[in-house]
Amino acid sequence: MQDRGTAVPSGVPADAGIDIGGTKIAALIVDERGTVLARGSAPAPAREGGAAMADAAAALVTGLAAEAGVSLRAAGVGAAGVVDHATGTIRAASEMFVDWVGFPLGDELSDRLGVPVRIENDVNAFLLGEAAGRADRDVLGVMLGTGVGGALIVDGDLRHGPHGAAGEIGHTPGYSDLRCTCGQTGHLETLASGTSIGARYGERTGDVLNSSGVAERARAGDADAIAVFRDAGRALALACASAATLLDIPLAIVGGGVAHAWDLLAPAVDEALRTDAPITGIPLRVIPAEKGGDAVALGAIESARRARAVVAY
């Protein structure tokens, strides 16, 4: 060992993961071994514009890094909307995000934090976070939230596609004769989103509940609520089996609020995987997400680390 004199490192090296949604910004600080050193959240000022969002995210991360006593090396962001990960800008997002489309989020955050920043779509980040630590190199991610999102890891890497649009399993057809939010018919989202679960229960009973409310009713034995979750589980499994048949992907990880009712989805998922297994003979597993609210931020860090492994900075 050399005597290093009086030089004192400013802190152990660590990375930040940021999950930017429409109402909340959540962040993690993680060291090289994957240990979470700090965790926090702040309101997302989505209606105040991109600069306000970048300010809020940077303040949150800077505070967490100071709290953990670390020196940041890089940050990753999982953001709602269509993301151009190459330039770090948002290509499309819902109307609740003001001045967000075209905002150079990556550069703006990098300026504020003084480290390289990688931007990724939040569903892609979710899947990277959930898949991290697994040996699987081919994984489908399905996010059952307000709508149904999806992501793909193919041969170990996120599949973005030539238009950055890969993964939209929620809008693949063949699962019902219902009208989808997108205007088309029969998409997975018509049965398996939180919105559709509430709506379908409402059509059967006249009661207006969100999907958590429908789940409570199902657990209390309500036949209509059980049927709505059964339809959602069956459609989910068929969509995963279809993707597995097309792509030879043996694992699907399902997250989002609706997946919290995995107990209600699982019977129909398991039955559909028996009756409609991929004919390729692949033993498809469809499992619930395991990393809870941390998955997007953890995946954002993974994305930043992978970008650093490819592009020296």
Next chain:
Amino acid sequence: MQDRGTAVPSGVPADAGIDIGGTKIAALIVDERGTVLARGSAPAPAREGGAAMADAAAALVTGLAAEAGVSLRAAGVGAAGVVDHATGTIRAASEMFVDWVGFPLGDELSDRLGVPVRIENDVNAFLLGEAAGRADRDVLGVMLGTGVGGALIVDGDLRHGPHGAAGEIGHTPGYSDLRCTCGQTGHLETLASGTSIGARYGERTGDVLNSSGVAERARAGDADAIAVFRDAGRALALACASAATLLDIPLAIVGGGVAHAWDLLAPAVDEALRTDAPITGIPLRVIPAEKGGDAVALGAIESARRARAVVAY
């Protein structure tokens, strides 16, 4: 230039592509620029076993190479069945191929031809052949034959998948309530294979015809025949749109005997692509194959060339 003395090259360097089916073996000799120097075919002795098949393929190729006056550098094979391209063996095939599963086709052909041999599934080879020369790096291939096969080029490379089973779009569900040859329900193959086109026309009319016969009737104005092709075209387009939505793949190339009736499929394909376009906004093109009977052999050569670019030999 050095004086090379009396050494005379045995011929210009060229590669062989071999399309091995259940009834016929077809082969091409192609030079470095892609020019076809020789083309031929021979009966496939599928019932006589793997060695007889290798003998027949090697004799065909050796004869064509002599005819063209070339020196072979490598050969590629497109073979029916599930292929282990890493070892050059057949993993699974129909019963008409005797002593074919497990036969080390790559090694056996390599011994006979004296050059490296790459084995690929015939639908994968078809897609490589059709995609060769195109700028597209993400392409779906659909083969409408006795059944419905498929293949994927993702980020410029064939997608094999961890079990070598990728591409089975014919057995993705959601297109009908009919029983599939595999025992499941609603697969693309129940509407779009040659077998199903003949069967569906037979159910409507009592007439037993193959898909070419149904196509003739459709061109003569037979409403039942037109309807059967319309259903096939619509299901084909929906399956391509579903794959494009999941994968961000903007081009599908459709081959096989049924695709010869593209005039009958196209109206329903075009209509479905208008009404059920990928919600990602990708301008999906679904087009018929253009290289006819040469596609598999050309793709097999492409596969051999790509293997050589990766593994020095």
